[in-house]
Amino acid sequence: MIKKLSLLILGFWVIAVLAGRFLQLSPNDIDLNAILSLPNSTYLLGSDDLGRSILARLLRGVEVSFLVAITVTLVTMTIGVFVGLIAGFFGGKVDRFLMQITDVFLAFPGILLAIAFAAVLGPGLVNLMIALCITGWVSYARLTRGQTLSLRNRQHVQAAESLGASVPRLIIKHILPLLASILVVEATYSLASVMIAEASLSFLGLGIQSPNASWGAMLRDAVRYMLVAPHYVLIVGLSLMSLILAINLGGDTLRDKLDVRTEK
Amino acid sequence: MDILKRITSFFAVIFGVLLLTFLLIHLVPGDPVEVMLGESASTADRVQLREDLGLNQPLIQQFGRYLHKLSLGDFGQSIHTKTPIIELIKTRYPATLKLAFLSLIIGLSIGIPLGIYAALKAGKWQDLVVTIVSVRLSAIPAFWLGPMLMLIFAVWLGWLPVSGMESNASIVLPALTLGFGLSAILTRMTRTSLLEVLNDDYIRTARAKGISEPNVIIRHALRAALLPIITIVGLQMGSLLAGTVITETIFSWDGIGRLLVESIEKRDYPVTQTCVLVVALSYVLVNLFTDILYRLADPRVKFAS
Numbered sequence: 001m002i003k004k005l006s007l008l009i010l011g012f013w014v015i016a017v018l019a020g021r022f023l024q025l026s027p028n029d030i031d032l033n034a035i036l037s038l039p040n041s042t043y044l045l046g047s048d049d050l051g052r053s054i055l056a057r058l059l060r061g062v063e064v065s066f067l068v069a070i071t072v073t074l075v076t077m078t079i080g081v082f083v084g085l086i087a088g089f090f091g092g093k094v095d096r097f098l099m100q101i102t103d104v105f106l107a108f109p110g111i112l113l114a115i116a117f118a119a120v121l122g123p124g125l126v127n128l129m130i131a132l133c134i135t136g137w138v139s140y141a142r143l144t145r146g147q148t149l150s151l152r153n154r155q156h157v158q159a160a161e162s163l164g165a166s167v168p169r170l171i172i173k174h175i176l177p178l179l180a181s182i183l184v185v186e187a188t189y190s191l192a193s194v195m196i197a198e199a200s201l202s203f204l205g206l207g208i209q210s211p212n213a214s215w216g217a218m219l220r221d222a223v224r225y226m227l228v229a230p231h232y233v234l235i236v237g238l239s240l241m242s243l244i245l246a247i248n249l250g251g252d253t254l255r256d257k258l259d260v261r262t263e264k
Numbered sequence: 265m266d267i268l269k270r271i272t273s274f275f276a277v278i279f280g281v282l283l284l285t286f287l288l289i290h291l292v293p294g295d296p297v298e299v300m301l302g303e304s305a306s307t308a309d310r311v312q313l314r315e316d317l318g319l320n321q322p323l324i325q326q327f328g329r330y331l332h333k334l335s336l337g338d339f340g341q342s343i344h345t346k347t348p349i350i351e352l353i354k355t356r357y358p359a360t361l362k363l364a365f366l367s368l369i370i371g372l373s374i375g376i377p378l379g380i381y382a383a384l385k386a387g388k389w390q391d392l393v394v395t396i397v398s399v400r401l402s403a404i405p406a407f408w409l410g411p412m413l414m415l416i417f418a419v420w421l422g423w424l425p426v427s428g429m430e431s432n433a434s435i436v437l438p439a440l441t442l443g444f445g446l447s448a449i450l451t452r453m454t455r456t457s458l459l460e461v462l463n464d465d466y467i468r469t470a471r472a473k474g475i476s477e478p479n480v481i482i483r484h485a486l487r488a489a490l491l492p493i494i495t496i497v498g499l500q501m502g503s504l505l506a507g508t509v510i511t512e513t514i515f516s517w518d519g520i521g522r523l524l525v526e527s528i529e530k531r532d533y534p535v536t537q538t539c540v541l542v543v544a545l546s547y548v549l550v551n552l553f554t555d556i557l558y559r560l561a562d563p564r565v566k567f568a569s
Contacts, residue, residue, distance in 0.1 A: 115509060
């Protein structure tokens with residue numbers, strides 16, 4: 001039942017975004033006569049501190065959020081899998097060198113390094129994505145490396161090798177396909193964590209900038225006006241939570257389906 | 265031997281961390297001096313700052329200078345207030361430690377009892393509820409939980425101050441924000457590792473000897489189950505430290521996390537650099553410490569190596 005609920009919530013947001021596009025909402029229209037108004041017939045979820053429709057901004061925000069999450073996940077996965085395959089396949093000094101680099105990245109807890117990069121690169125959507133990409137590839141690299149190390153010694157790989165298969169062929173035809181399911185599961189979780197990271201950075205003012213809508217930035221504004229308009233923070237907060245929970249639950253379902261055992 | 269190896273790799277990581285934080289300032293698009301001082305700055309000021317930061321030297325020399333200054337405890341000074349950065353860290357870091365420590369206590373005092381409870385009720389509905397709730401709770405980000413707690417306890421109920429550090433009660437909400445996530449992870453970890461040992465022979469022996477159930481759990485089972493919990497606590501200290509950046513910003517708690525965000529807003533990059541360095545180094549140190557503690561505490565790890 002919970003699984004269905006998560007699909008329902010995800011579906012709801014996707015449809016809402018598409019509907020928002022179709023209805024041509026105007027998330028940046030300022031209405032100074034309706035500052036921080038409660039939900040009413042004009043503004044279904046109320047309006048923010050500049051009289052902009054919270055609903056329209058939420059929908060635009062989730063669109064941006066999806067865009068960032070998908071792009072960053074694809075880029076980091078590509079880089080990470082590439083590095084991990086090389087480290088795991090060749091082993092030895094190459095492996096040690098690459099893993100030493102990942103160790104350095106892992107020495108920065110959580111989102112700290114992304115904050116640092118976003119800070120020096122300056123705010124904005126593209127810089128935000130660059131910052132998240134620079135820091136996000138490490139977990140894929142570690143995961144791929146570990147799997148490759150053990151797959152490298154599987155009989156089918158060694159058989160292909162002794163038959164004279166080239167290194168790229170070995171990697172692409174014989175190792176990568178076996179990594180697919182575990183990477184898909186990892187990617188689902190990373191979608192949620194990139195979304196959280198994007199929202200965190202935007203919350204700190206390092207991500208997407210006004211007037212562009214972003215859930216993190218909206219939450220920050222909402223906190224500022226919490227005393228006068230608690231509905232604002234409540235609406236943004238609940239929306240954000242529903243989406244993150246839905247994606248995480250989706251990841252769990254997928255993991256059970258694909259029967260991937262990860263330590264996470 | 266193993267610990268020695270661990271310490272060698274520790275220094276390699278420290279070197280990497282220093283290099284990466286050093287390079288940060290060179291990632292600023294365009295001229296960092298220009299970006300930091302703004303367009304209105306005088307030429308003399310710019311020359312001075314470039315000189316102070318050593319930006320006109322070759323990169324290798326700059327890194328050498330950076331390491332040399334750090335080894336002398338000289339972190340440079342804030343560009344805007346000219347305060348030595350070491351002073352800023354000295355005033356801000358204890359506040360962060362205090363917050364992290366209290367969050368840890370909250371996390372432990374909720375997580376461990378709940379985990380024990382779930383393990384004892386394994387398979388029953390109580391276990392299911394605790395597990396589901398803790399799995400979902402651990403996915404909640406601080407920037408969501410913080411404002412929600414603030415809304416409920418400070419704005420609606422008015423029990424606690426909204427933000428700042430004026431009263432002693434100010435620490436409660438930020439500490440809860442950080443502690444909740446930790447407690448969720450600890451609950452799961454305690455449950456899993458306790459369940460693992462509860463079926464062991466020596467537990468059966470202890471029970472057969474007639475030792476009371478609370479004694480079996482606390483003195484026999486929990487003691488063995490504590491090791492994985494120590495590791496998790498060590499690893500979680502990292503996200504706790506990173507979490508302080510957001511939590512401190514939400515609650516205007518004057519710790520190092522807020523200092524970091526403020527320095528970014530003012531484009532005071534030397535301060536930003538130092539904050540990142542200090543947090544990363546604390547994390548690496550905590551990890552090393554946990555690792556050593558773990559090896560010392562568990563004889564099995566020593567024999568295995």
